[in-house]
Amino acid sequence: MVITTRTRPERKAAVVELTVRDYLNTFFYYRKAATAVFLAVVAIGVAVALLVPMPYRAQSTLLVLLAGYYDQSNNPNGAAAVQPAIGQLDGVEAQILSSPELHRDVVIAKLGPNASEHEIDSHLQDFEHRLHIEQNDLASTINLTYYDADPKEAADALSRLLDTYFRRRATIFTSGRVDFLTGQRDEVARQLKQADADLLAFQKTHGIVNLDDQTSRAVLLESQLVQQKLENDTSLAQHHGELKSEQVSSKGVKATIPIFTDDSEAAHALDTMQLSLMQLEARRADFASRYMDSSPFVQQLDQQIADMHASIARRKAQMATATRYGHNDYYDVVQGRLAALNASIAGETARQQALEEQIKETRAKLRGLSDVSSQMRQLQATRDMLADSFKDRSRQVELAKIQQGQVSQVNSTNVRVIQAPFPPSQRSVSASLIISAGVAAGLLISALVVLVMASLRETFLSPEQAERSLLLPVLNAPVMLGGGVRRPGAAGASADTVKAASRPAHMAYGRMIAAINASTDSPAKVVMALSFGKNDGLLSVIRGLAVELEHRTTKPVLILDMASGADAPLYGPPNAQGLLTWSGHGGQSRAASAAPTDIAASSGLVFESVERHNIVVARPESGTFPTSWQQTTILFDALREAHDYIVVHAPPASQSFAGIENAALADATVMAVRAEVSRKPVVLGLKTQLLDAGGRLIGIALTHRRGYIPNFIYRVF
Numbered sequence: 070m071v072i073t074t075r076t077r078p079e080r081k082a083a084v085v086e087l088t089v090r091d092y093l094n095t096f097f098y099y100r101k102a103a104t105a106v107f108l109a110v111v112a113i114g115v116a117v118a119l120l121v122p123m124p125y126r127a128q129s130t131l132l133v134l135l136a137g138y139y140d141q142s143n144n145p146n147g148a149a150a151v152q153p154a155i156g157q158l159d160g161v162e163a164q165i166l167s168s169p170e171l172h173r174d175v176v177i178a179k180l181g182p183n184a185s186e187h188e189i190d191s192h193l194q195d196f197e198h199r200l201h202i203e204q205n206d207l208a209s210t211i212n213l214t215y216y217d218a219d220p221k222e223a224a225d226a227l228s229r230l231l232d233t234y235f236r237r238r239a240t241i242f243t244s245g246r247v248d249f250l251t252g253q254r255d256e257v258a259r260q261l262k263q264a265d266a267d268l269l270a271f272q273k274t275h276g277i278v279n280l281d282d283q284t285s286r287a288v289l290l291e292s293q294l295v296q297q298k299l300e301n302d303t304s305l306a307q308h309h310g311e312l313k314s315e316q317v318s319s320k321g322v323k324a325t326i327p328i329f330t331d332d333s334e335a336a337h338a339l340d341t342m343q344l345s346l347m348q349l350e351a352r353r354a355d356f357a358s359r360y361m362d363s364s365p366f367v368q369q370l371d372q373q374i375a376d377m378h379a380s381i382a383r384r385k386a387q388m389a390t391a392t393r394y395g396h397n398d399y400y401d402v403v404q405g406r407l408a409a410l411n412a413s414i415a416g417e418t419a420r421q422q423a424l425e426e427q428i429k430e431t432r433a434k435l436r437g438l439s440d441v442s443s444q445m446r447q448l449q450a451t452r453d454m455l456a457d458s459f460k461d462r463s464r465q466v467e468l469a470k471i472q473q474g475q476v477s478q479v480n481s482t483n484v485r486v487i488q489a490p491f492p493p494s495q496r497s498v499s500a501s502l503i504i505s506a507g508v509a510a511g512l513l514i515s516a517l518v519v520l521v522m523a524s525l526r527e528t529f530l531s532p533e534q535a536e537r538s539l540l541l542p543v544l545n546a547p548v549m550l551g552g553g554v555r556r557p558g559a560a561g562a563s564a565d566t567v568k569a570a571s572r573p574a575h576m577a578y579g580r581m582i583a584a585i586n587a588s589t590d591s592p593a594k595v596v597m598a599l600s601f602g603k604n605d606g607l608l609s610v611i612r613g614l615a616v617e618l619e620h621r622t623t624k625p626v627l628i629l630d631m632a633s634g635a636d637a638p639l640y641g642p643p644n645a646q647g648l649l650t651w652s653g654h655g656g657q658s659r660a661a662s663a664a665p666t667d668i669a670a671s672s673g674l675v676f677e678s679v680e681r682h683n684i685v686v687a688r689p690e691s692g693t694f695p696t697s698w699q700q701t702t703i704l705f706d707a708l709r710e711a712h713d714y715i716v717v718h719a720p721p722a723s724q725s726f727a728g729i730e731n732a733a734l735a736d737a738t739v740m741a742v743r744a745e746v747s748r749k750p751v752v753l754g755l756k757t758q759l760l761d762a763g764g765r766l767i768g769i770a771l772t773h774r775r776g777y778i779p780n781f782i783y784r785v786f
Contacts, residue, residue: 081745096776099519106518107511118500124189124216127223130488133210159204174233177292220492227490254462261455268448298424306416312410327392346377361764527749544581546771578617584767588737593709597735599719599728606772608743619683622713630688632720640686648680732764744774
């Protein structure tokens with residue numbers, strides 16, 4: 070297998086939009102199945118219209134008005150607030166009309182009381198199947214419809230239904246309501262009496278005369294006591310502060326104080342000694358100015374001065390002072406103040422304790438009143454609720470009695486019959502309508518069948534479908550000849566319809582040849598033609614391509630046949646002259662191309678010329694193509710020297726991998742896809758293998774393509 074690293078060329082995704090021709094191709098491709106489905110559905114519709122008799126339809130209309138007995142919530146303060154909203158009244162009456170029990174009563178009224186249960190159930194199912202109830206919320210009406218083959222029976226069925234309905238709804242809305250409300254009212258009256266007795270006993274037990282007044286007095290007393298306690302605490306704190314301040318300030322005050330002190334004699338002696346000391350210092354200064362410090366005179370004076378200092382110090386230590394003490398009057402004043410403050414503090418402390426006890430008692434009493442108040446208010450609320458409920462129940466009893474009298478009379482009910490049932494004169498559905506519905510259903514079902522079949526199909530019908538699915542351009546897609554007229558669908562062919570004889574199918578290869586020439590700049594081009602199966606029409610594509618290529622070169626066009634066996638050549642055996650004859654591919658009369666004998670001798674190929682064409686077909690003489698990649702490369706290079714165009718007919722991919730393996734050695738690769746046969750997953754897998762092998766895939770050739778659209782319709786599109 071050849072692995073290439075060259076960059077693949079950019080390929081634009083051939084996304085083609087869906088056109089009317091695509092839809093017509095699909096439709097006409099499945100025209101037989103669609104026609105069969107359409108005719109079958111129409112036949113069923115015609116059979117139903119002719120064989121099944123259409124029933125008659127009897128109708129009746131009821132008008133629903135507002136009434137007080139819709140209020141089942143027992144609220145007497147305004148029925149409009151709890152009654153059903155607009156449109157809900159119709160729903161209430163429609164539910165009664167659609168009740169199975171009501172229908173059973175209607176069936177029993179028809180069959181009689183002796184009917185069996187099985188017979189009643191059978192007629193009940195038939196009755197519910199024929200009855201239709203429709204409500205109009207905006208108009209507040211209910212439409213009743215009943216279908217039956219007998220018009221009189223249809224009208225009678227609705228009449229029986231209405232009679233039974235009016236009787237049953239009167240029972241539903243009024244049965245037992247008055248007695249029920251009366252019992253509720255009496256029960257509420259008993260509970261109210263018991264609640265009054267409980268409230269009175271509670272007040273006597275707890276001594277409650279006026280709860281609010283007692284509570285307010287207790288609150289006022291508690292606030293006054295708290296205020297007095299705060300004032301007392303303030304005064305106590307003030308006196309404590311004054312006491313502490315007096316104690317600090319009078320800490321040094323004593324009971325006795327000195328009156329006077331006498332120390333004059335000692336002071337006189339000390340002054341005398343101080344005067345003597347000054348004289349000695351003056352003499353010493355005088356001697357020091359005249360003598361040296363070491364002089365005996367100076368030293369003697371220094372000794373005297375030192376002795377004098379010692380005497381003064383001893384005298385000061387021995388000085389005696391006479392002191393006289395007396396009583397301190399300020400001490401008595403301070404003691405009086407401290408006694409007064411202590412007495413005030415003791416009184417205020419006792420008052421504080423008394424106030425705290427009073428506050429505690431007051432608050433306990435207030436909490437008791439609060440608890441009693443909560444219980445008493447609950448009792449009062451219960452008594453008030455029971456009183457209100459008694460009033461409501463009494464009002465409801467009166468309203469229920471009025472409504473019972475109203476509903477019991479049919480003429481005064483809120484549901485009025487504005488259209489009475491009568492026997493119809495015409496059937497509900499006509500035969501022409503059924504046939505028209507069958508035709509419409511046939512068209513719709515046939516279109517759905519075509520859609521389903523087209524969604525399940527994985528083959529290709531047109532070039533546009535192939536390009537959308539494979540993202541490859543369709544280079545050749547001739548239409549198979551039929552009816553004397555063909556429509557060329559090939560790229561490069563004319564868009565107008567032409568006669569089959571005016572342009573043969575093998576001449577529609579212009580776009581393929583242009584893609585081949587654009588694939589490489591080399592003068593000799595090798596084209597690999599490949600298909601998945603052996604019946605995909607690759608042989609006709611190669612023949613047509615070779616015939617078109619011979620007009621574009623002077624050298625012979627070479628077809629390298631890799632798919633033929635030794636005993637069964639695909640291009641047929643040669644004639645007596647050793648030439649191959651191709652029927653249906655007319656050519657000009659020309660000399661047969663000469664076979665390259667040097668290449669034939671070296672490669673083991675057998676070259677055979679085509680009669681009346683400049684085309685040469687080469688195939689292995691042994692029936693086996695060289696499997697070596699180097700040999701194949703050498704062979705292709707040798708063939709390029711003698712031919713401008715070399716078309717390689719690769720074996721089918723389902724049988725051999727040789728074509729995919731050697732695709733990288735070719736300048737261009739073309740896949741043959743058979744219309745209506747080749748499956749999309751298979752072709753996509755082959756495409757992926759070719760690209761992974763390094764092949765240059767330029768497009769596909771769509772073979773065995775047929776024209777599905779009739780000629781007169783095709784001209785329009």
